[in-house]
Amino acid sequence: NAGVTQTPKFQVLKTGQSMTLQCAQDMNHNSMYWYRQDPGMGLRLIYYSASEGTTDKGEVPNGYNVSRLNKREFSLRLESAAPSQTSVYFCASSLGQGFHGYTFGSGTRLTVV
């Protein structure tokens, strides 16, 4: 009963490097989300996928791309990392009906130097 699994938990990148953050859920949820969390900024939505096969931009999509690989998996890619992307990244999933709320992963702490 894993819920939402994120990998890796920690990562250090050099400016300009690329990487993919992985997220998988085993709850048969329809919708999946990627957020970043920065001090004093709360949670900001990067991208979301309302259902398998669809993705949409959130509040802060610049510098990121996503792939909804199948119903279970939703990955976030940084093509050319910048220090401004140093953050904690959370993946979440939901049934997509509004009243269930989200289930969150434990996060990926990314540092770009």
Added chain:
Amino acid sequence: AQSVTQLGSHVSVSEGALVLLRCNYSSSVPPYLFWYVQYPNQGLQLLLKYTTGATLVKGINGFEAEFKKSETSFHLTKPSAHMSDAAEYFCAVSEGVGGGADGLTFGKGTHLIIQP
């Protein structure tokens, strides 16, 4: 458009004292309301939610919240604070399906500090 305002980025209470974390929202339709808790170095965990029915909602760890439509508020309370309650708390609102999937909007969070 929906929005959430959490009053106070930091709240400090003594152990055993009342905890009150304030949340006001704006929504064009009857909302679904949530409180999440985030312990250090962890993800967010659902504390409680209001969907329909009874306006006083009980959650985990002795927390409760009351939906007051006339005040557009959903404040979180706990009668007696424990040291283990120290965490970040997020209020969130959803107008249901549409927009960003569930359309869940989060407040900026309130850091709860418990003084011994």
